[in-house]
Amino acid sequence: MPRAIPASKGRYAALDGLRFVAALxxxxxxxxxxxxxxxxxxxxxxxxxxxxxxxxxxxxxLFFVISGFVILMSAWGRxxxxxxxxxxxxxxxAYWFAVLFTGFLLLVTAPQDVTMKQILVNLxxxxxxxxxxxxxGVYWTLWIELHFYLMMGAFLLVxxxxxxxxxxxxxxxxxxxxxEASDAHLLSTxxxxxxxxxxxxxxxxxxxxxxxxxxxxxxxxxxxxxxAIPTAGSDAADAIARLTGSGMNDLVMIVVIxxxxxxxxxxxxxxxxxxxxxxxxxxxxxxYPLYLIHEELGWTIISALAPHLPxxxxxxxxILVSIALAVAVHIGIERRFAKPLRNTVQTAIESMSQxxxxxxxxxxxxxx
Numbered sequence: 001m002p003r004a005i006p007a008s009k010g011r012y013a014a015l016d017g018l019r020f021v022a023a024l025x026x027x028x029x030x031x032x033x034x035x036x037x038x039x040x041x042x043x044x045x046x047x048x049x050x051x052x053x054x055x056x057x058x059x060x061x062l063f064f065v066i067s068g069f070v071i072l073m074s075a076w077g078r079x080x081x082x083x084x085x086x087x088x089x090x091x092x093x094a095y096w097f098a099v100l101f102t103g104f105l106l107l108v109t110a111p112q113d114v115t116m117k118q119i120l121v122n123l124x125x126x127x128x129x130x131x132x133x134x135x136x137g138v139y140w141t142l143w144i145e146l147h148f149y150l151m152m153g154a155f156l157l158v159x160x161x162x163x164x165x166x167x168x169x170x171x172x173x174x175x176x177x178x179x180e181a182s183d184a185h186l187l188s189t190x191x192x193x194x195x196x197x198x199x200x201x202x203x204x205x206x207x208x209x210x211x212x213x214x215x216x217x218x219x220x221x222x223x224x225x226x227x228a229i230p231t232a233g234s235d236a237a238d239a240i241a242r243l244t245g246s247g248m249n250d251l252v253m254i255v256v257i258x259x260x261x262x263x264x265x266x267x268x269x270x271x272x273x274x275x276x277x278x279x280x281x282x283x284x285x286x287x288y289p290l291y292l293i294h295e296e297l298g299w300t301i302i303s304a305l306a307p308h309l310p311x312x313x314x315x316x317x318x319i320l321v322s323i324a325l326a327v328a329v330h331i332g333i334e335r336r337f338a339k340p341l342r343n344t345v346q347t348a349i350e351s352m353s354q355x356x357x358x359x360x361x362x363x364x365x366x367x368x
């Protein structure tokens with residue numbers, strides 16, 4: 001039987017900080033590169049900042065590499081019920097608030113852009129499966145993340161081991177790309193060929209954090225980094241050109257997508273991993289609510305203030321208000337409701353498991 005490696009239970013404060021940086025990058029992209037809420041191209045207001053902000057789209061790719069690392073770390077050694085309960089509690093309280101908050105904001109400021117049906121379906125987080133548009137554009141990444149969580153759930157059913165992870169990370173991006181090339185739409189949608197190398201690379205970095213002497217792990221990580229260039233890297237470059245009207249050459253794209261992996265490696269495989277500054281952990285906790293609520297809120301603030309205030313003050317106000325609301329959501333929603341929800345879901349799963357076992361025991365006693 002393949003040997004399992006015990007998962008580290010420590011928290012990487014520097015990784016939390018990197019996650020917050022990714023959220024700030026995405027926020028800056030939405031505020032200073034991809035929106036027309038300024039009444040003109042932001043490039044005309046500040047070409048240097050626009051030139052930096054457009055790279056914020058790659059914050060999503062960085063998020064996915066981090067997720068590969070973190071979700072494997074959190075899943076390893078846990079029962080399936082505990083993993084499902086912890087992910088549910090982590091994802092849904094802040095998400096429910098974000099959907100209702102953003103939905104109400106749009107109903108007030110842009111009622112033509114949202115419907116009550118759309119808001120209600122969005123509360124499930126499965127709106128993409130039913131062809132319902134996202135209340136907020138950033139939710140598309142959650143649909144991608146859910147696919148990865150399902151894969152981790154399947155791993156927990158069969159058992160997570162180092163060798164199984166290595167085989168999976170070697171095959172996943174290849175099979176996903178083949179599914180896409182052969183028009184196997186259902187399989188391709190599930191395997192997510194564009195982002196598979198990012199998640200797989202993050203998983204392999206986690207394995208390296210446990211054993212850096214494994215040559216096969218390094219080789220597979222290198223392969224996934226190379227596979228990420230024509231998939232996630234090209235997709236990000238195309239999206240930036242489409243959304244901002246400003247393209248980038250292939251060399252720049254390659255440097256940026258490779259840097260996403262190097263950044264995660266830098267905070268997990270070097271002495272930086274021992275950083276224990278508490279404020280980095282706090283920043284990591286704010287990342288998810290900030291990501292969920294920043295886009296439409298910030299755009300509304302920019303639309304209201306841009307005609308009256310200097311662009312720098314308007315941008316700073318949008319950023320600070322979004323961060324302040326993220327703090328409020330973390331303290332008032334996540335801290336208050338995450339634990340009860342986790343306990344409720346875990347209890348329900350354990351109860352279902354016990355009910356499934358009882359009939360089989362009766363049948364066994366009847367046979368005796």
